[in-house]
Amino acid sequence: EPEVTQTPSHQVTQMGQEVILRCVPISNHLYFYWYRQILGQKVEFLVSFYNNEISEKSEIFDDQFSVERPDGSNFTLKIRSTKLEDSAMYFCASRSNTGGSSPLHFGNGTRLTVT
Amino acid sequence: KQEVTQIPAALSVPEGENLVLNCSFTDSAIYNLQWFRQDPGKGLTSLLLIQSSQREQTSGRLNASLDKSSGRSTLYIAASQPGDSATYLCAVWWSSYKLIFGSGTRLLVRP
Numbered sequence: 263e264p265e266v267t268q269t270p271s272h273q274v275t276q277m278g279q280e281v282i283l284r285c286v287p288i289s290n291h292l293y294f295y296w297y298r299q300i301l302g303q304k305v306e307f308l309v310s311f312y313n314n315e316i317s318e319k320s321e322i323f324d325d326q327f328s329v330e331r332p333d334g335s336n337f338t339l340k341i342r343s344t345k346l347e348d349s350a351m352y353f354c355a356s357r358s359n360t361g362g363s364s365p366l367h368f369g370n371g372t373r374l375t376v377t
Numbered sequence: 378k379q380e381v382t383q384i385p386a387a388l389s390v391p392e393g394e395n396l397v398l399n400c401s402f403t404d405s406a407i408y409n410l411q412w413f414r415q416d417p418g419k420g421l422t423s424l425l426l427i428q429s430s431q432r433e434q435t436s437g438r439l440n441a442s443l444d445k446s447s448g449r450s451t452l453y454i455a456a457s458q459p460g461d462s463a464t465y466l467c468a469v470w471w472s473s474y475k476l477i478f479g480s481g482t483r484l485l486v487r488p
Contacts, residue, residue, distance in 0.1 A: 293474070304481075305421070305466065310474040318474040353420060363428050365411055366468075366476055370420040 264288040266369035285354030295355040381479035398452040400467030408470040
């Protein structure tokens with residue numbers, strides 16, 4: 263069964279550095295998402311992306327964050343000038359275009375640790 | 378504000394029991410509702426998707442119901458097994474572009 267794949271599985275970075283989290287969505291999917299989960303807390307929506315532009319974003323997704331679909335298969339989340347509170351599990355997700363009735367499929371996540 | 382609440386936060390049952398997990402949501406104007414399973418340190422696995430026009434969906438030992446007017450959904454797990462131990466998350470689509478999660482119910486099925 264097709265899967266959403268995320269790399270790396272674990273990333274450690276120093277405060278103030280930039281990180282790029284990478285995702286390969288399922289190949290025929292058209293809607294792409296990033297979520298995060300701080301340890302012990304809810305899964306939180308960050309951003310959705312469709313037709314090469316942001317569809318919706320949360321208040322968390324400020325100027326520190328950006329997304330890109332650089333080559334038709336990858337979907338990336340860039341976090342500039344990382345802070346300690348950015349430490350979390352980041353999940354990529356995708357779904358197909360079937361009128362809103364298709365389930366969201368998640369990757370296994372990238373655990374980001376900011377030291 | 379659109380919010381999803383799950384009760385109980387944690388549940389421990391002996392193997393073989395049938396159990397019900399509850400989910401409630403504000404604002405009944407939903408598109409769909411989706412149930413997920415999350416194992417510790419892992420990603421989210423989609424279990425069931427209920428469209429707003431549906432009342433229930435079944436997959437194996439799992440049955441999810443939806444009552445839009447009262448803002449509730451339940452996930453019924455029949456004949457629970459230790460392998461069912463995980464966190465179960467309820468999530469609501471209020472638009473095509475954003476899925477909002479509850480805090481989850483952490484289930485432990487004791488052998």
